[in-house]
Amino acid sequence: MRALIIDDEPLAHLVILEYAKDLPDLEIVGQCNLATEALEFLKKEEVDLLFLDINMPKIKGLEFLRILKKKPLVIITSAYEEYALESFELEVCDYLLKPFRMDRFLKAIHRAKELYELRNADTTVSSKEETSLFIKSDKRMVQLEMSDIFYLESYGNYVKVWLENEFHLTPSTLSAFEQQLPDQNFYKIHKSYVINLRHIDYLEGNTVVLKNGQVLPIGKNHRQAFKAFIGS
Numbered sequence: 001m002r003a004l005i006i007d008d009e010p011l012a013h014l015v016i017l018e019y020a021k022d023l024p025d026l027e028i029v030g031q032c033n034l035a036t037e038a039l040e041f042l043k044k045e046e047v048d049l050l051f052l053d054i055n056m057p058k059i060k061g062l063e064f065l066r067i068l069k070k071k072p073l074v075i076i077t078s079a080y081e082e083y084a085l086e087s088f089e090l091e092v093c094d095y096l097l098k099p100f101r102m103d104r105f106l107k108a109i110h111r112a113k114e115l116y117e118l119r120n121a122d123t124t125v126s127s128k129e130e131t132s133l134f135i136k137s138d139k140r141m142v143q144l145e146m147s148d149i150f151y152l153e154s155y156g157n158y159v160k161v162w163l164e165n166e167f168h169l170t171p172s173t174l175s176a177f178e179q180q181l182p183d184q185n186f187y188k189i190h191k192s193y194v195i196n197l198r199h200i201d202y203l204e205g206n207t208v209v210l211k212n213g214q215v216l217p218i219g220k221n222h223r224q225a226f227k228a229f230i231g232s
Helices: 010-020 035-044 061-067 081-089 102-119 174-180 223-229
Strands: 002-006 027-032 049-052 073-078 094-097 132-137 140-145 151-155 158-162 167-170 186-190 193-196 200-204 207-210 215-217
Touching (some): 010 027, 061 081, 061 223, 073 081, 186 223
Parallel strands (some): 049 073
């Protein structure tokens, strides 16, 4: 497994490096002190596992995890036990409370390895590139080309799937759609909006203007990560 350390404490990096050095199934391929640095790293490199601290400047660990489009396996490394429940709700594979011993670290790695092997059990299916999807709209199953989708809007217990000048209303959630949409093309800029990056015309202040003239807000909790993601 290719792993990335994200922690603002140098000692935490040293501990993980020391524990990991003799594990043949684990390779530390990068180290970041801030979540913003990690966003830049993940644009260029693919990793299988994150060692993620929670209390960091600028973007906190769990906030980073929420806005991350393509989520590797995650082992939380924190000195604060009160974030454990919230972390497991975000489907992390383990929570290491600092300071942790080698035996506890090995247990977390074993659990991550099992999940890693499950994820990669069917590489043909997981790597298949889909270009369209079916949605239920007005009692029909409608096939849409993903490239034709401009953005998605949360609408109570429904989602509006917007094309250039029309939308389809479907019973679903934005989170469900995020699992189907290709990570490199779609990004959540607000709790209520996921946009197709290919249809961005320009950014102005804290808004995105799409090529059809639609103006959408960038949510306060998403601004820093989104601007870092696009290199602004």
